Amino acid sequence: MGRPKQFDPDVAVERAMGVFWRKGYAATTPQDLVDEIGIGKGSLYNAFGSKHALFELALARYRDSQAAWLEALLDHPGSARDRLRGALEALVALDLGDPDRRGCMAVNTAAESAPSDTGTADTVRMMFARTESAFRATVEAGQRAGEIDGGRDAAAVAAWLLATVIGMRVLAKTDRDGTQLRRVVDAAMGAL
Template identity: 50%
Template sequence: MGRPRNFDPDTVVERAMEAFWTHGYANTSPAQLAEATGVGKGSLYHAFGSKRALFDQALDRYDRLGAELAAEILSRPGSTRDCLATFLCGLVDSDLAQPVRRGCLAVNTAMELGGHDPEITRAVRAMQDRVIGALEARIDQGRRDGDVRAGADPRAAAEFLMNTIVGLRVMAKTYDASTLHRVIDTALTSL
């Protein structure tokens, strides 16, 4: 019989997510994961199987948190533009408030591993598709409510905004809030 775990797996995944988000997949060593999670390397790998398996769980957690945030903000009362501005500005402001400007874990992962790792490519695409779906639903609601122009294509607008989000998350590593908010204001004029 093995020893009982002396750690909460959800807390470990959360802390690992933070480490991967800050350093990237390849640049996060087993020693860094052990330090970040407070769990010895042997116990960490015994519980999660591998660095990649832990990363997959961290990415899943990031996806869940992002989907919950998008759903919560985009379902708020108010105009579609106001909800979208709150969502986009919140992402940017959160990026800028961090001690290390690390952008978005999904975008960083797409840049690091996408295109040559089919599983990661599919995972990041699914994450982006979920956000696109939430944006599309809100834009479609805005069209029905009359606060988005009647001729707007909700899917195309949502894809454009997803592209804007990805760009904002990269730009947040080097630009200031006023520039990023100006980009958001410009993007929302398309609605």
């Protein structure tokens, strides 16, 4: 059945994800990719077809891992408010801990490519929808537990939390010391 691959495509997608994440789609060159992945151009195009196809794989992988990460965080034991605060603080720590300050790959992609690239826009929308759903479930749990005002529209609160998080992840790219981000978390939790 032919010569076996000398590299793991999953690893290659993951490395590609790192490059696209840091540099953005348009600014990433095939040379950047082969340098990072450690394979030849022929192998890359044989395996993935095009830069854009590889990007879609990388973005889908980002979406899945990121969404799972957030969902796991919100699924922790504890009160709904604590879980929400914990998730926001974890996001702040994640963004501030990244020496490259890449922010969120989905947000970056939305800003760079949507709506002209409908394929990636769909993937981004999908991730936003998953995030919003996770927030909504937590908010509704908080309402049932009496921690959050039941009169509020949970769907609207979830959309607002999503917007807050997206904004934070953009701010993470320009905020140097993180005070701005921490303020956002405090004010958001105070407003909840």
